[in-house]
Amino acid sequence: MFLPVFRSGPCLLAALLLATPCAFAHGPEHPLPPAVPADDPVSGFVEAFDKAVAAGLPADIAVPGDVHRPRRDVAAAQLVVQDALNIEVDIPGMPAGRMYRGLFGGREAAITRIGTQVDISVPVRDGVDVTGYTAGSPDVLRERVRNPDAPAAGRRPVPRPRDESHVMPGWPFDMDPPLSSEPASLGRGVRAIEDPLAYSPHFFVLIHDDLDARPLHIHSVFAAWWLTELARKILPAENIRMSYRYRIPGVTDMPYGYPEALDNWHETVKAYAELYGLAHGKTYKHKYLLMSRDRPMTDAFGVAFEGGNEAMASTEGRVNIVAHEFGHTLGAEHGLAERRYEGWWWCVTNMATGTDDLIGDCHRFSYDNARRIRSYLRHGPDPEVLAERSFSMILN
Numbered sequence: 018m019f020l021p022v023f024r025s026g027p028c029l030l031a032a033l034l035l036a037t038p039c040a041f042a043h044g045p046e047h048p049l050p051p052a053v054p055a056d057d058p059v060s061g062f063v064e065a066f067d068k069a070v071a072a073g074l075p076a077d078i079a080v081p082g083d084v085h086r087p088r089r090d091v092a093a094a095q096l097v098v099q100d101a102l103n104i105e106v107d108i109p110g111m112p113a114g115r116m117y118r119g120l121f122g123g124r125e126a127a128i129t130r131i132g133t134q135v136d137i138s139v140p141v142r143d144g145v146d147v148t149g150y151t152a153g154s155p156d157v158l159r160e161r162v163r164n165p166d167a168p169a170a171g172r173r174p175v176p177r178p179r180d181e182s183h184v185m186p187g188w189p190f191d192m193d194p195p196l197s198s199e200p201a202s203l204g205r206g207v208r209a210i211e212d213p214l215a216y217s218p219h220f221f222v223l224i225h226d227d228l229d230a231r232p233l234h235i236h237s238v239f240a241a242w243w244l245t246e247l248a249r250k251i252l253p254a255e256n257i258r259m260s261y262r263y264r265i266p267g268v269t270d271m272p273y274g275y276p277e278a279l280d281n282w283h284e285t286v287k288a289y290a291e292l293y294g295l296a297h298g299k300t301y302k303h304k305y306l307l308m309s310r311d312r313p314m315t316d317a318f319g320v321a322f323e324g325g326n327e328a329m330a331s332t333e334g335r336v337n338i339v340a341h342e343f344g345h346t347l348g349a350e351h352g353l354a355e356r357r358y359e360g361w362w363w364c365v366t367n368m369a370t371g372t373d374d375l376i377g378d379c380h381r382f383s384y385d386n387a388r389r390i391r392s393y394l395r396h397g398p399d400p401e402v403l404a405e406r407s408f409s410m411i412l413n
């Protein structure tokens with residue numbers, strides 16, 4: 018099958034070097050995400066990205082030269098945008114952002130296009146690399162975010178648990194769960210509470226006041242890559258929304274770092290949702306995570322209501338901490354995590370626990386946890402499982 022591929026290499030280079038408008042004679046133009054007026058000359062990477070994506074996917078886009086890379090490294094200078102994803106990224110003060118899946122320098126990448134920005138997130142063995150471009154600016158932002166416990170070169174790694182989160186059984190609705198002693202009514206009980214088609218998956222990340230409010234940074238490091246997997250492989254038929262909020266008095270200034278922090282977060286979210294008319298307590302598809310600088314509980318980088326709607330995570334945790342905690346709220350479990358061999362190294366999936374730092378992170382959900390998440394979002398939480406667990410709090 019012939020797929021039109023947009024190759025902007027020489028043309029973009031000329032535009033960059035000579036600062037001249039570059040004529041593109043490819044394919045039909047579709048007005049795609051906002052930002053740049055159609056008659057604007059292609060003057061930088063973001064503009065070239067919009068033009069290429071509008072001309073049709075997949076698209077190859079030449080990346081402006083990098084002095085740190087050898088010239089022969091051609092693959093490193095290419096962004097291939099493969100698919101548009103059914104994800105909307107919502108950051109206050111910016112038009113709705115879109116996400117794409119692609120290859121950056123030959124490696125799998127999650128691409129976020131929002132406002133004046135293109136951010137490219139590439140998960141690696143021990144962290145995430147983010148490359149950011151701004152419309153109208155020649156500057157390139159490069160961030161190599163590594164898990165805090167990754168060993169420094171030449172140093173012995175210090176073992177630290179992969180997951181130090183607390184999990185508590187949770188129920189996403191305002192009313193009590195159906196009694197587990199009535200097995201016949203279990204499935205119907207949840208469906209009676211919510212029409213599975215009434216809501217779409219919506220994740221809220223509320224950024225605590227003790228962090229710099231850089232929602233796109235948090236998105237690109239902690240969320241973009243697992244959202245890509247969610248949209249591509251786990252929930253291809255759903256429209257997924259990711260919202261970031263910050264500096265909300267009474268919400269993002271909440272004290273934390275004590276055993277009841279998650280319960281208080283639940284009450285805080287409830288009040289916030291009432292104030293803004295959000296569907297909290299009416300659906301299992303809306304999840305609320307507080308992202309803070311320090312640990313939400315004294316001994317945990319993350320905490321979540323298993324199958325519930327609220328979670329908390331610290332930016333001091335691993336870069337998969339948000340995937341892990343949202344995973345708990347979607348019914349994923351530690352016990353269903355996998356160890357995989359990824360070409361050159363072993364890695365473990367997002368819900369894994371353990372202390373072996375010589376094993377990398379796969380930045381994927383295991384097959385079984387993907388299935389759990391899909392089932393949760395189609396049918397709701399399993400009251401039987403939650404009732405069983407409510408007898409004992411699960412640690413880690």
Ligand SMILES: [Zn+2]
Nearest residue numbers: 180182184413
């Ligand atoms: Zn956990």
